[in-house]
Amino acid sequence: MSSTSANDEPIVYIVDDDEQVRKALVALLQAMGVASEAYSSAEEFLQMFSGRRPACLVTDVRMLGMSGLELQERLLQLGVSMSVIVLTAFATTPTTVRAMRNGALTLMEKPSNDEELWNAIRGGLAIDRRNYELEQQRSVLKERLESLTPKEKEVLQLMIAGDANKVIARKLDCSIRTIENHRQKVFHKMEADSLAELVRMAVALGIVPNLV
Numbered sequence: 001m002s003s004t005s006a007n008d009e010p011i012v013y014i015v016d017d018d019e020q021v022r023k024a025l026v027a028l029l030q031a032m033g034v035a036s037e038a039y040s041s042a043e044e045f046l047q048m049f050s051g052r053r054p055a056c057l058v059t060d061v062r063m064l065g066m067s068g069l070e071l072q073e074r075l076l077q078l079g080v081s082m083s084v085i086v087l088t089a090f091a092t093t094p095t096t097v098r099a100m101r102n103g104a105l106t107l108m109e110k111p112s113n114d115e116e117l118w119n120a121i122r123g124g125l126a127i128d129r130r131n132y133e134l135e136q137q138r139s140v141l142k143e144r145l146e147s148l149t150p151k152e153k154e155v156l157q158l159m160i161a162g163d164a165n166k167v168i169a170r171k172l173d174c175s176i177r178t179i180e181n182h183r184q185k186v187f188h189k190m191e192a193d194s195l196a197e198l199v200r201m202a203v204a205l206g207i208v209p210n211l212v
Contacts, residue, residue, distance in 0.1 A: 061095055
């Protein structure tokens with residue numbers, strides 16, 4: 001499987017062992033001006049998946065080989081996130097619960113109404129675009145965070161906790177001048193213009209200290 005690559009144009013992945021369903025979905029998406037790729041099995045999709053985002057996966061529950069639910073779970077194991085719409089001609093409560101637990105946006109019964117399915121796909125693509133942008137932002141912030149030295153990371157934690165320079169200096173047993181230098185490097189490496197911006201970055205990275 002290729003690494004995730006950015007692409008401004010959204011794509012819908014169709015994974016269904018029913019050829020007629022695949023053709024119908026491709027035709028619907030063509031009419032709506034959205035790119036698509038169709039696969040007859042989950043195994044084929046996993047082998048060919050390029051990681052293109054933003055994306056929406058439309059898959060059937062029951063297929064030869066790996067099921068749509070198993071495909072969901074495999075993607076989660078691989079750390080691949082995208083919007084997922086599950087189709088089934090045999091909706092049951094356990095199936096619905098499992099699909100939703102795996103992160104499906106919705107589970108729709110076959111045969112599905114074209115307008116309802118398109119609305120679900122359009123919503124899924126919009127959600128995945130936002131999620132993908134957030135993931136990219138977190139990736140950039142993580143790289144900046146990793147550029148900090150261990151001492152600078154300590155200073156960052158104390159800065160976003162609201163400690164003044166003299167307090168940080170006392171806690172880290174060093175001079176105020178040293179702390180001021182570390183603060184400057186933290187702002188520079190994190191590309192932040194203010195403490196408030198640093199806090200927002202820390203929240204996005206999930207490194208906000210326990211302030212209670």
